[in-house]
Amino acid sequence: MTGSTRGVTSDERGVLARYASFLPVTPATPRLSLQEGDTPLIAVPRLAAWVGVSELFVKFEGMNPTGSFKDRGMVVAVAKAVERGARTIMCASTGNTAASAAAYAARAGITAVVLLPRGKVAGAKVSQALAYGARAIALDTGFDAALDVARGLTARYMVELVNSVNPHRIAGQATAAYEICDILGDAPDVLALPVGNGGNISAYWAGFRRYREAGYTTSLPVILGGQAAGAAPLVLGHPVESPDTIASAIRIGRPASWETAVAAATESHGEFRAVTDAQILEAYREVARREGIFCEPSSAAGVAALRDSVAAGRTSADATCVCVCTGHGLKDAQFAPGLDDQAAPLPATVEAVAAALGLAERS
Ligand code: AN7
Numbered sequence: 001m002t003g004s005t006r007g008v009t010s011d012e013r014g015v016l017a018r019y020a021s022f023l024p025v026t027p028a029t030p031r032l033s034l035q036e037g038d039t040p041l042i043a044v045p046r047l048a049a050w051v052g053v054s055e056l057f058v059k060f061e062g063m064n065p066t067g068s069f070k071d072r073g074m075v076v077a078v079a080k081a082v083e084r085g086a087r088t089i090m091c092a093s094t095g096n097t098a099a100s101a102a103a104y105a106a107r108a109g110i111t112a113v114v115l116l117p118r119g120k121v122a123g124a125k126v127s128q129a130l131a132y133g134a135r136a137i138a139l140d141t142g143f144d145a146a147l148d149v150a151r152g153l154t155a156r157y158m159v160e161l162v163n164s165v166n167p168h169r170i171a172g173q174a175t176a177a178y179e180i181c182d183i184l185g186d187a188p189d190v191l192a193l194p195v196g197n198g199g200n201i202s203a204y205w206a207g208f209r210r211y212r213e214a215g216y217t218t219s220l221p222v223i224l225g226g227q228a229a230g231a232a233p234l235v236l237g238h239p240v241e242s243p244d245t246i247a248s249a250i251r252i253g254r255p256a257s258w259e260t261a262v263a264a265a266t267e268s269h270g271e272f273r274a275v276t277d278a279q280i281l282e283a284y285r286e287v288a289r290r291e292g293i294f295c296e297p298s299s300a301a302g303v304a305a306l307r308d309s310v311a312a313g314r315t316s317a318d319a320t321c322v323c324v325c326t327g328h329g330l331k332d333a334q335f336a337p338g339l340d341d342q343a344a345p346l347p348a349t350v351e352a353v354a355a356a357l358g359l360a361e362r363s
Contacts, residue, residue: 006182007216013038015072016079019175022210023076024168032079032108036071037175039063041183041322046290048321051303052310055320057188058287058303059180062295062328066128069200069326070100072176073169078104080168081160088113090159092139092146094196094249095125096327101162102134113159115139115146122248122296122332142243144254147197164199165256173200177207178216180322187212187221190315193324194301195225195234195272196250198261200326205264221322223270224315225261226305228298232274234261246277246335249298249327271314275304281335283307287325294329294336302326 010017014033016025040060048056061069078101081089090113091101098114098121105112114129118138129136139146147163154161164170181187187208195201201223211217227235228245233253240253255261265271275283284300287293303323309315329336346352354361 007178007211007214008182015075015172015175019178022175022178023171024080026083029083030079030108032075032082032104034065034071034075034103034107036064036075038179039176041180042291042293044291044293047287047303050286050290051307051321053306053315053317053319053321057184057322058291058293059176059322059324060293060295061176061324061326062299062331066096066099066103067328067331068096068100069173069176069324070096071103073164073172073199073203074100074104074162076172077162077166077168078108078110081162082108082110084160086160087111088159089162090150090154091115091161091163092143092150093121093163094143094251095121096249096331097163098134098136099125099128099132099331102129102132105134106132111135113137115150117142117146120248120251122334124331124333128331143252147256163256164197170199170203170206173203174207174210176324177204178211181208181211181217184320187217187219188322189221189319190224190270190306190321191221191324192224192226192302192306192309192321194247194250194298194326195227195261196231196252196255196298198234198255198257200324201225201264202257202260204324205260205268220268222315222319223264223268224302224305224309225265225270225272226301226303227272227274228280228301229274229276232272234258234265234272235274245280247280247298247301248332249296250301271309273305273308275301275308279304279308284335288329293325295325296327296329296332297335298332299325299327
C-alpha cells in the first residue's frame with residue numbers, strides 16, 4: 001500500500017471488501033454485502049452559494065442500499081454477530097437503524113428485532129423494517145428509553161445489540177471518511193453532519209484520524225455537528241428529557257456516544273450548533289431545489305448548521321466543506337411539497353396547460 005494515496009483495498013463493492021484492512025475482518029468473518037458504501041460525493045456550487053462558502057460537496061449517504069448511512073456500520077456489526085454465532089440481533093431506533101438492521105439480518109439469514117418509539121418513526125422506515133422481515137415492537141416511549149430497554153435485554157438475553165454503542169458499527173461508519181479523503185485527495189477543511197445519538201460524528205472523527213495516521217492524508221477537518229434546537233443536548237451540555245423536533249431521526253435527548261461525540265467536536269476545533277426546525281426545513285428544500293439531491297429533513301441539519309456557522313463568522317467562506325446528507329428523502333417525505341400545495345387542477349386539455357405554463361408556440 002505504500003506510495004498509494006488511497007486506502008481502498010479491493011475493486012469489489014461493499015464496505016467489508018473495499019476497506020478490509022481498516023475493519024475487524026478475519027478469515028472467519030462472513031463477507032456480507034448489499035454493495036453499501038461508495039456513495040456519491042457531489043460538488044454542489046449552487047448550494048455552496050446559499051450556504052456562503054466557495055467550495056462545497058454533499059456526501060449523499062441516502063444512496064446506500066436501505067437509504068441511509070447506517071448500512072456501513074450495520075454490515076460490519078451483523079457480519080461480526082454472525083461470526084460469533086448469533087441468530088438474533090436487536091436495536092432501538094428512530095427508524096433508519098431499524099431498516100438497516102432488518103435488511104442485513106435478512107441478507108445474513110438471521111432475525112432482527114427492532115424496538116421503535118410508538119408514533120415517532122417515519123412510516124416508510126417502519127415499512128422497510130417490516131418488509132425485510134424484522135420483528136418490530138412498538139414501545140410507548142421515546143428513543144432514549146427504548147435504547148435503555150435494548151441494552152437491558154441484550155445484556156441479559158442471547159440477543160446481539162447492534163446500536164451504535166456496538167464498536168463494529170463505528171468502525172464501519174468510519175469508511176465514509178475514508179471515501180471522502182480518497183476522492184478529495186486529502187481531508188476537507190470542514191465536515192458538517194447531523195448529530196443524534198453521536199455515533200456517526202464519532203465514527204467520522206475516528207476515520208479521519210486513522211487515515212492521517214496511515215499517511216493517506218495530511219490534515220484533519222473541523223467537525224461541525226448540527227442538532228435540532230428542540231433536541232440539542234450536546235449544545236446545551238445536558239440531556240434533554242422530552243426532545244422535540246420535526247427531524248424525527250435525530251429526536252434524541254440522551255446521546256449514547258456522548259463523550260466521543262464531544263471529543264470529535266472539541267479535538268477537531270469544531271462545535272455543535274443548534275438549528276431550528278425552520279432552518280432545517282429551509283436547508284432540506286434548498287438541497288433538493290438547487291442540486292437535485294433529495295435527503296430527509298434530519299439529513300439537512302448539517303447543511304443548516306454550516307450555513308448558520310458561516311453567517312455567525314465561525315466558518316470561513318474560503319473553507320472546502322463537505323456536508324453529509326445521511327438519509328434519503330423518500331424515507332420521510334411528510335414535509336415535502338405535495339400536489340395539493342400547487343395551484344388548483346386544470347382542465348385536461350393542451351390549451352389549458354399551455355396557457356397556464358405560458359409556453360411559446362412552435363413556429
Ligand atoms: C438520517 O436510526 O439514531 O448521531 O435509530 O437516521 O449517529 O445517531 C438515526 C440517526 C442522522 C444521527 N441522520 O446519527 C436511528 C438513529 C439520520 C439518522 C442521524 C440519524 P447519530
